[in-house]
Amino acid sequence: DAGVTQSPTHLIKTRGQQVTLRCSPKSGHDTVSWYQQALGQGPQFIFQYYEEEERQRGNFPDRFSGHQFPNYSSELNVNALLLGDSALYLCASNFAGQQFFGPGTRLTVL
């Protein structure tokens, strides 16, 4: 049984560009959460998707948006990238109250 998978592993973008990160949850998991982990910090909650709807949102600007597909996979989109968006982006799928994290996508904004 594959765990949570994320793509790409690493990504380099320049300021002002747009990026899309992808996440496939564990089999049977229908809820996906996204977190941003800056260097030396703990993960920060961006938002959560359930049944293709955004169910909860953290304190992130509208430049951060997401989508969930009928197969429960999810995308995180960030527009107008800033240097401060450089971070590890983690996806987690939920089951029975527990969150299972993927390995993350390392985004570098130059």
Added chain:
Amino acid sequence: DQQVKQNSPSLSVQEGRISILNCDYTNSMFDYFLWYKKYPAEGPTFLISISSIKDKNEDGRFTVFLNKSAKHLSLHIVPSQPGDSAVYFCAASAFDNQGGKLIFGQGTELSVKP
């Protein structure tokens, strides 16, 4: 506004001894607490959790203690092993929202020396 704090960025312990990792929180609405372990190039892995109705939860070598009046929790690892070397995050959630938004601390890097 850091609602969950881990004030020790790093901790070094000898193999076989006890490791104690600490975490403080400020939000009284938190009612579920978790510890995650993270190795480089991997996502955080769930370790152990505790509900606010308990003050202790044990799972093998890992025990979490919760002191609600002090808004403090700690993770004890006994005995510590070199494979325990990783970054440990405590996390909290509110309103029994165990599957929802988690608030993480900054992490403590544990190094267990042989």
